[in-house]
Amino acid sequence: MDVKIGLEVHVQLNKLKTKLFCSCSLDYHKDEPNTHVCPVCLGLPGAMPVLNEEAVKAAVKVALALNAEVQPVTIFDRKNYFYPDLPKGFQISQYDMPLAKGGYVVIETENGEKRIDLKRIHMEEDPGKLVYKGSITTAKYSLIDYNRSGAPLLEIVTEPVISSPKEARLFLNKLRIILEYLDVFDSELEGAMRVDANISIAGGGRVEIKNISSFKGVEKALTYEITRQKNLLKRGMKVERETRHFDEANNITVSLRSKEEEQDYRYFPEPDLVPVYTSEFIEIAKAELPEMPEEKRERLMREYGISLEKAKILVLDPKMADYFEIVAKEVDPKVAASWIVDVFRGELNYRSMSFREAFNVFKPEEFVKLLKLFLEEKITEKGVVEVIRKKLDEGGEVEEIIEKEKLYAIPKSEIVRLCKEAIEKNPKAVEDYKAGKKQAANFLVGYVMKATRGRADPAETAKIIREMLEKLT
Numbered sequence: 359m360d361v362k363i364g365l366e367v368h369v370q371l372n373k374l375k376t377k378l379f380c381s382c383s384l385d386y387h388k389d390e391p392n393t394h395v396c397p398v399c400l401g402l403p404g405a406m407p408v409l410n411e412e413a414v415k416a417a418v419k420v421a422l423a424l425n426a427e428v429q430p431v432t433i434f435d436r437k438n439y440f441y442p443d444l445p446k447g448f449q450i451s452q453y454d455m456p457l458a459k460g461g462y463v464v465i466e467t468e469n470g471e472k473r474i475d476l477k478r479i480h481m482e483e484d485p486g487k488l489v490y491k492g493s494i495t496t497a498k499y500s501l502i503d504y505n506r507s508g509a510p511l512l513e514i515v516t517e518p519v520i521s522s523p524k525e526a527r528l529f530l531n532k533l534r535i536i537l538e539y540l541d542v543f544d545s546e547l548e549g550a551m552r553v554d555a556n557i558s559i560a561g562g563g564r565v566e567i568k569n570i571s572s573f574k575g576v577e578k579a580l581t582y583e584i585t586r587q588k589n590l591l592k593r594g595m596k597v598e599r600e601t602r603h604f605d606e607a608n609n610i611t612v613s614l615r616s617k618e619e620e621q622d623y624r625y626f627p628e629p630d631l632v633p634v635y636t637s638e639f640i641e642i643a644k645a646e647l648p649e650m651p652e653e654k655r656e657r658l659m660r661e662y663g664i665s666l667e668k669a670k671i672l673v674l675d676p677k678m679a680d681y682f683e684i685v686a687k688e689v690d691p692k693v694a695a696s697w698i699v700d701v702f703r704g705e706l707n708y709r710s711m712s713f714r715e716a717f718n719v720f721k722p723e724e725f726v727k728l729l730k731l732f733l734e735e736k737i738t739e740k741g742v743v744e745v746i747r748k749k750l751d752e753g754g755e756v757e758e759i760i761e762k763e764k765l766y767a768i769p770k771s772e773i774v775r776l777c778k779e780a781i782e783k784n785p786k787a788v789e790d791y792k793a794g795k796k797q798a799a800n801f802l803v804g805y806v807m808k809a810t811r812g813r814a815d816p817a818e819t820a821k822i823i824r825e826m827l828e829k830l831t
């Protein structure tokens with residue numbers, strides 16, 4: 359059955375200093391509720407909004423990075439509705455003259471690349487936050503925190519071209535990466551991205567699941583909806599257009615209200631703000647636009663000769679790519695890429711650490727030192743992994759850890775000597791080998807490993823042993 363999904367993604371431009379229409383600080387996440395408020399963001403009568411131009415600049419950057427057409431003139435409208443998180447009784451948003459139209463994001467699905475088209479991108483103010491003791495459906499009352507009220511939001515609206523919950527998640531992941539590249543957004547802050555997910559099946563009514571705060575949540579809510587709607591259709595019932603809520607704890611969606619129609623909002627232009635002419639903002643934003651993931655991917659491959667596969671992973675996180683570039687300037691880039699992508703990334707992940715933190719806990723300069731020791735064969739592959747783990751868990755300097763944990767590789771001459779010793783002391787194993795029992799060589803490798811307490815490179819040792827044995831036969 360034909361599944362259509364369209365997302366409305368609310369992105370908080372949370373790296374800005376102040377709110378969208380007043381000078382209250384956006385740095386409220388660690389503070390008490392209702393401490394970052396003023397007459398403007400509390401919607402007191404007579405208070406006048408003043409547009410934060412930094413927010414426009416950031417919004418234009420996002421629009422450009424998403425390949426959208428920034429409109430020459432954009433205006434703010436009042437979207438009227440009553441809800442306790444909105445003390446003015448209207449939200450300053452945009453309606454028929456949004457900041458940007460069109461645009462797209464390319465995602466990578468199992469069946470290759472897919473382009474997710476965007477409808478529009480507009481600016482609006484965030485409402486306050488309702489806090490429920492327990493859950494939205496069972497709480498006896500709700501609390502309101504207006505610290506968030508008036509925070510600059512972007513609403514990025516896709517066309518209904520997403521065809522599965524998984525695709526929705528891939529889209530959101532890609533969008534998050536792009537936003538982080540632009541440095542206007544920190545995805546780790548509470549409420550950074552909230553999604554309304556719209557879904558219809560086989561031409562049925564559009565169901566909108568409001569305000570989902572995690573990507574996993576979006577995927578789960580949509581999966582649940584597909585099952586629910588298909589069951590209705592099977593029973594010959596109609597799917598009504600409505601707004602639903604995703605209950606994270608129980609992984610189900612529940613009906614909130616029948617969907618309001620556009621006319622219910624009585625949109626009209628905000629009389630307290632003037633139209634915004636965007637040409638200057640576009641110029642500034644273009645000059646400040648950083649290298650985006652696809653460009654970076656191409657450049658890393660060109661400049662460092664690394665594979666597409668590695669480059670694709672490196673650009674998933676601009677901090678990881680930065681880390682790589684510092685290391686790759688000092689050691690063989692291919693070696694750097696494979697250690698950073700295949701090992702270091704996994705070890706960080708396992709400890710829920712990001713590359714941003716890696717810059718503090720395991721400086722790229724130290725990583726260079728470690729890889730140089732590896733390339734000089736002073737430490738084995740196993741030793742490198744050991745150093746990474748110790749350093750992430752307990753800290754310390756690379757060389758200190760190697761000394762302390764006795765991770766210095768045994769010199770080749772020493773291994774050769776021990777291999778000879780293994781052969782001399784184990785005539786039985788040698789006989790077995792000569793008689794065709796090739797696995798007897800493993801016993802001799804084991805001898806060397808034991809003698810070096812595991813510090814010899816097993817593959818290298820096995821090679822030497824086999825060569826020696828072949829000469830004897």
Ligand SMILES: Nc1ncnc2c1ncn2[C@@H]1O[C@H](COP(=O)(O)OP(=O)(O)OP(=O)(O)O)[C@@H](O)[C@H]1O
Pocket residue numbers: 362363364365366515516517518519554556557558563564566
């Ligand atoms: N038949 C459909 N099935 C699934 N999604 C749809 C369908 N038609 C439209 N959509 C999606 O629904 C979303 C509509 O968002 P939009 O912001 O334009 O309007 P809205 O939801 O009515 O308004 P509001 O911002 O007040 O929630 C878009 O992402 C669009 O792609």
Ligand SMILES: [Mg+2]
Pocket residue numbers: 366513515
């Ligand atoms: Mg919308």
Ligand SMILES: [Mg+2]
Pocket residue numbers: 366554566
């Ligand atoms: Mg909507």
